Amino acid sequence: MLTDIALDAVGTDKAPEPEIRGAILACRTLPVRVHLIGPEPELRDLLDEHLEDEGEDLPIVIHHASERIAMDEKAAHAVRTKRDSSLRVGLKLVREGKCAGFVTAGNTGAAMATAKMVLGGLPGVDRPALATPMPTSKGNPCVLLDVGANVDCKAQNLEQFAVMGEMYARSVLKIARPRVGLLSIGEEESKGNELTREAFPLLKALPINFIGNVEGRDIFNGQADVIVCDGFVGNVALKASEGIGRFVRDVLRASLTRTVTAQVGALLSRRAFNEFRRRLDYTEYGGAPLLGVRGVCIIGHGSSNEVAIYNGIRVAHEFSRSGANERIEQAFAGRPKPRPDHGADATIQ
Amino acid sequence: MLTDIALDAVGTDKAPEPEIRGAILACRTLPVRVHLIGPEPELRDLLDEHLEDEGEDLPIVIHHASERIAMDEKAAHAVRTKRDSSLRVGLKLVREGKCAGFVTAGNTGAAMATAKMVLGGLPGVDRPALATPMPTSKGNPCVLLDVGANVDCKAQNLEQFAVMGEMYARSVLKIARPRVGLLSIGEEESKGNELTREAFPLLKALPINFIGNVEGRDIFNGQADVIVCDGFVGNVALKASEGIGRFVRDVLRASLTRTVTAQVGALLSRRAFNEFRRRLDYTEYGGAPLLGVRGVCIIGHGSSNEVAIYNGIRVAHEFSRSGANERIEQAFAGRPKPRPDHGADATIQ
Numbered sequence: 001m002l003t004d005i006a007l008d009a010v011g012t013d014k015a016p017e018p019e020i021r022g023a024i025l026a027c028r029t030l031p032v033r034v035h036l037i038g039p040e041p042e043l044r045d046l047l048d049e050h051l052e053d054e055g056e057d058l059p060i061v062i063h064h065a066s067e068r069i070a071m072d073e074k075a076a077h078a079v080r081t082k083r084d085s086s087l088r089v090g091l092k093l094v095r096e097g098k099c100a101g102f103v104t105a106g107n108t109g110a111a112m113a114t115a116k117m118v119l120g121g122l123p124g125v126d127r128p129a130l131a132t133p134m135p136t137s138k139g140n141p142c143v144l145l146d147v148g149a150n151v152d153c154k155a156q157n158l159e160q161f162a163v164m165g166e167m168y169a170r171s172v173l174k175i176a177r178p179r180v181g182l183l184s185i186g187e188e189e190s191k192g193n194e195l196t197r198e199a200f201p202l203l204k205a206l207p208i209n210f211i212g213n214v215e216g217r218d219i220f221n222g223q224a225d226v227i228v229c230d231g232f233v234g235n236v237a238l239k240a241s242e243g244i245g246r247f248v249r250d251v252l253r254a255s256l257t258r259t260v261t262a263q264v265g266a267l268l269s270r271r272a273f274n275e276f277r278r279r280l281d282y283t284e285y286g287g288a289p290l291l292g293v294r295g296v297c298i299i300g301h302g303s304s305n306e307v308a309i310y311n312g313i314r315v316a317h318e319f320s321r322s323g324a325n326e327r328i329e330q331a332f333a334g335r336p337k338p339r340p341d342h343g344a345d346a347t348i349q
Numbered sequence: 350m351l352t353d354i355a356l357d358a359v360g361t362d363k364a365p366e367p368e369i370r371g372a373i374l375a376c377r378t379l380p381v382r383v384h385l386i387g388p389e390p391e392l393r394d395l396l397d398e399h400l401e402d403e404g405e406d407l408p409i410v411i412h413h414a415s416e417r418i419a420m421d422e423k424a425a426h427a428v429r430t431k432r433d434s435s436l437r438v439g440l441k442l443v444r445e446g447k448c449a450g451f452v453t454a455g456n457t458g459a460a461m462a463t464a465k466m467v468l469g470g471l472p473g474v475d476r477p478a479l480a481t482p483m484p485t486s487k488g489n490p491c492v493l494l495d496v497g498a499n500v501d502c503k504a505q506n507l508e509q510f511a512v513m514g515e516m517y518a519r520s521v522l523k524i525a526r527p528r529v530g531l532l533s534i535g536e537e538e539s540k541g542n543e544l545t546r547e548a549f550p551l552l553k554a555l556p557i558n559f560i561g562n563v564e565g566r567d568i569f570n571g572q573a574d575v576i577v578c579d580g581f582v583g584n585v586a587l588k589a590s591e592g593i594g595r596f597v598r599d600v601l602r603a604s605l606t607r608t609v610t611a612q613v614g615a616l617l618s619r620r621a622f623n624e625f626r627r628r629l630d631y632t633e634y635g636g637a638p639l640l641g642v643r644g645v646c647i648i649g650h651g652s653s654n655e656v657a658i659y660n661g662i663r664v665a666h667e668f669s670r671s672g673a674n675e676r677i678e679q680a681f682a683g684r685p686k687p688r689p690d691h692g693a694d695a696t697i698q
Contacts (some may be wrong), residue, residue, distance in 0.1 A: 243566030
């Protein structure tokens, strides 16, 4: 019994090559049927080329979508006007139950907006959140959310992010009792800004393993499995990490090249940096799930290669079989409805 | 003519050894007289030991302070109760005009609170800000502010940070026309949270080289000389950068050790990582100035070594002679008083 996964074939910067290769890789090794979404004639030709080489009969089908939302397009406008975009066609397959999940490496803002519009939110969830698995020195990923879906949050949004992130870590990443931290600027409960100080007691009252405030450096040291923050702070932390990661790598590479003989240096660089890249590779974790929508939507980086696409499909497959969304729904069904004025004094908006 | 600089002798984790060594280093090479602040008998003995070895007559004087505020003490309480702390004694020398600047590598929160209390704010500045020079791939540092003095900011605070940061970059770092960016989550003016969207037009209207919104990764790529943000976001970005920097270094070191023979690896690690450490070393930049107080106060990292202390003294010396504070004062004197209700709708508080 194969799981049907829809894949945006025109998402990556080099689309559709990485998508087609990633789909083939996934169909070879996972119990999935991949639905490629994009311009049918072009995809058909390319797919035939690749499959001709292999002589394989793989469970890959193509759904035509005439429009593509580019990386630099304004999400709100593009989502409204491009009614036959690969995002919308793919997510409709999920809504109609024809696919168990959707994977894209395209415009993140447009993907989130389309997913919210087409799939709708899970009952009880005020705002879906984008969750990014970050690499840690302990080996286990740390799920950081939100990283950009919601720039101005209320305390009750962070509370819901905690519930969703914990459930995802438990159901999909198979962590028995995920440690959930609140991103702040000091460990004590009293440290932080208005938002985190208000969110702290809400998270403390949840039936989760809340470990209190954590700091920026704790994203990478493996002390937490889930870290909750508003989307502005999360996005800055994510981008700053990408920036310093690249900087450190460049500086070290230059230092190595200068301090050893050229041959040894070249050899070393190749081996060590290849291994380094594998360990640090965010794409190994398969993209960021959008949590809180009715269905599975995984959003990858525009620079995703075929392995990243493969991992996105793998994560969508695991997510869809994990029952995480059903559990999130149950968690919210059992909770009292938030009062409309709840936390209104401290809202950032 | 020597410049008098007060130095907290009991700030670093290994105090007072790095402080005494750093003071000696500074007095040997810079036109400064260093006032060591701390327990006099102990400092006298240690200083004599070091000077005996050298047989030098250096311009170092000692001011007794009977109390020390530890790293883990709550700033507000410690500042109130420890009335003879090294922080207070040192900053009083600045207020009384006996010293041109103060340097500490002690408790950051306590140092900021004491500086605000003892020195007071510059006229027109609502809130002082802690500015950290960050290393960039282009070689020039990027001044990030605020990194923790103000967790909940109004748009007009960010506007003032921009004025102060720009003036500091111009006067002390000698950058002719500093490029000032607003830390956000997208380049367009419309991107960001309520706070940054309100701050954007204020910064745009300033007589500075405002380059618009920048993202987390731009802290390290040298595209901006000054980046403005609220203290919560700045602190998370700073700590996340420290965390990923350490993580990347550890992963690369492990990769190197695994992929080359032990001997070559050890040699390489030593040379390359030493050079790497120098380039990435935040302490090379001499600590973080607290901008907006009446006087010069430089706050370094608790792990500062003698070179970092030396650099802190060097920066305090340059800052005090730069006229930056006078120019900041002039900049605010020429500006209309902010209306009390200005930006009240969008305040985070």
